[in-house]
Amino acid sequence: QSVLTQPPSVSAAPGQKVTISCSGSSSNIGNNYVSWYQQFPGTAPKLLIYDNNKRPSGIPDRFSGSKSGTSATLGITGLQTGDEADYYCGTWDSSLSAGVFGGGTKLTVL
């Protein structure tokens, strides 16, 4: 059971927009920065978003992040078949003094 809660799966058509939610508590998302990771089968996760809403160099602006209270959201616009992957949110939990991840969300581009 992951500390952060994500929907197991989301789907949308090519060209559309999708959002992936990540729910936590005041000890993690509520008081710390959230990051998001993209993982294709058989490969290591890749950083997509850090500091709630910042994109590393090379990440297209189709990917965005936001945070409100104890929840965070990853948004992907202009969906492409190449976006089909697993997406994870992560943050620090101040009560646990430990890193925590969500359970992951599988994105299907129909």
Place this chain on the structure above:
Amino acid sequence: QVTLRESGPALVKPTQTLTLTCTFSGFSLSTSGMCVSWIRQPPGKALEWLALIDWDDDKYYSTSLKTRLTISKDTSKNQVVLTMTNMDPVDTATYYCARTMVQGPMGTGYFDYWGQGTLVTVSS
């Protein structure tokens, strides 16, 4: 160019101790804000954060695995070592090391570079 590479045994027996080494380049673990984390992923399952060591040699562990984990660093060799005792088949997973950037409090941290991962199978 930042790179990280995990190394260690692919197969361990139940009750044995696992020792994994993360060898990195392109940054120094003595620089303020630099950390290295270990993260694992059982087949078909989610990421699980295990441990972190920072530039000041402070160490943090997963609450559920704390009694079994030890993380250490050798700054001169650019290596971070994770040991996990009393291995069990449920510990079968791909183990990743990742550079962790912290901009002050730990709550600002994120994993910006990852190794390719190493699959560890626990079986007799």
